[in-house]
Amino acid sequence: MHTFTAEMKQRVSKHVPNAITCANLFSGCIGIVFAFQGNLLNAAYALFLAAIFDFFDGFASRVLQSFSGIGKDLDSLADMVSFGFLPSAIMYELFLQAPQIPDVSSWLNFIAFLISVFSALRLAKFNNDTRQAESFIGLPTPANAILIASLPFILERHPSFSPYILNTYGLAVFVVVMCTLLVLEIPLMSLKFKNSDFNQNIYRYLLLLFSAILILFFKFAAVPVIILMYITLSIIQFKFSNDKVSG
Numbered sequence: 001m002h003t004f005t006a007e008m009k010q011r012v013s014k015h016v017p018n019a020i021t022c023a024n025l026f027s028g029c030i031g032i033v034f035a036f037q038g039n040l041l042n043a044a045y046a047l048f049l050a051a052i053f054d055f056f057d058g059f060a061s062r063v064l065q066s067f068s069g070i071g072k073d074l075d076s077l078a079d080m081v082s083f084g085f086l087p088s089a090i091m092y093e094l095f096l097q098a099p100q101i102p103d104v105s106s107w108l109n110f111i112a113f114l115i116s117v118f119s120a121l122r123l124a125k126f127n128n129d130t131r132q133a134e135s136f137i138g139l140p141t142p143a144n145a146i147l148i149a150s151l152p153f154i155l156e157r158h159p160s161f162s163p164y165i166l167n168t169y170g171l172a173v174f175v176v177v178m179c180t181l182l183v184l185e186i187p188l189m190s191l192k193f194k195n196s197d198f199n200q201n202i203y204r205y206l207l208l209l210f211s212a213i214l215i216l217f218f219k220f221a222a223v224p225v226i227i228l229m230y231i232t233l234s235i236i237q238f239k240f241s242n243d244k245v246s247g
Contacts, residue, residue: 017061018071021078024053028082035089040152043090047149050082051142076123083145084119088112090148091175098166105168111175118179119144125183135238136188139181139231147178147227153220161221181231188234203237 031046057075091112101108119141131137154161164170191204207230214222 014068017057018074020053020057020060021071021074024050024057024082025074025078027053028078028086031082031086032089035086035093038093040090040093041156043086043093044149044152047082047086047090047145050078050086051146054079054082054142072127076127079123079141080116080120083141084116084123087119087145087148088115090152091115091171094151094166095168095171098168098171101168108168108172111172114175114179115144115148118182122182135190138184138186139178139188139227141182143227143230144178144182147223150220150223157219158221186231186235187238188231189237203233207233 027046027050031043031050034040034046035043054075061071089112092109095105095109095112098105100106122138122141125138126136129137151165155165189203191207207226210229211222211226214225218225
């Protein structure tokens with residue numbers, strides 16, 4: 001009986017991370033429907049919910065020691081929907097809300113879906129790059145997606161930003177910059193804490209501290225600043241680490 005119970009627990013624990021990953025995928029699918037209905041706030045909420053599930057499926061895998069090739073592939077497929085196609089759909093709707101440029105917008109608007117293409121490249125690189133076991137090379141797809149999902153909230157709560165965000169050429173430049181960051185050979189820190197040592201995690205603590213302060217005061221408008229701070233602190237961290245090694 002004891003052996004049977006242990007086997008049942010093992011089987012259940014094996015499928016828990018995959019179930020959470022499926023919740024991530026389901027949230028992304030719902031978000032896409034909202035996006036194409038023009039309800040960008042609900043689409044953004046769905047993306048944020050997918051990001052929460054994405055965090056907890058990895059957390060569950062580590063806690064339950066449940067790792068598998070299927071789980072890894074499923075995670076990438078879910079991320080492609082939630083953090084690849086969904087942000088593209090949100091971006092496309094933002095293009096449609098921007099003042100349309102005759103003979104240009106009808107084609108330029110589709111540049112939004114480059115986010116999907118470069119997110120797929122980013123995920124494929126991550127799955128096959130052994131250098132990314134403890135850090136990232138290029139901007140992670142969830143970070144890019146959360147940045148895009150913050151734009152509808154900024155527009156809702158700060159209408160004065162509308163002329164700057166809902167600008168067709170500005171959105172096109174933004175898409176090109178984010179696509180570049182997704183595949184750029186730039187080392188970025190992972191937010192996974194392997195221990196509680198302050199010196200080893202100082203940049204993570206700084207990022208979390210300043211992020212909490214910024215979100216407290218500026219809500220979703222703080223997300224672009226947080227992403228910029230994340231990239232900056234990562235560059236400082238790896239530059240400092242390389243200087244110590246070379247020294």
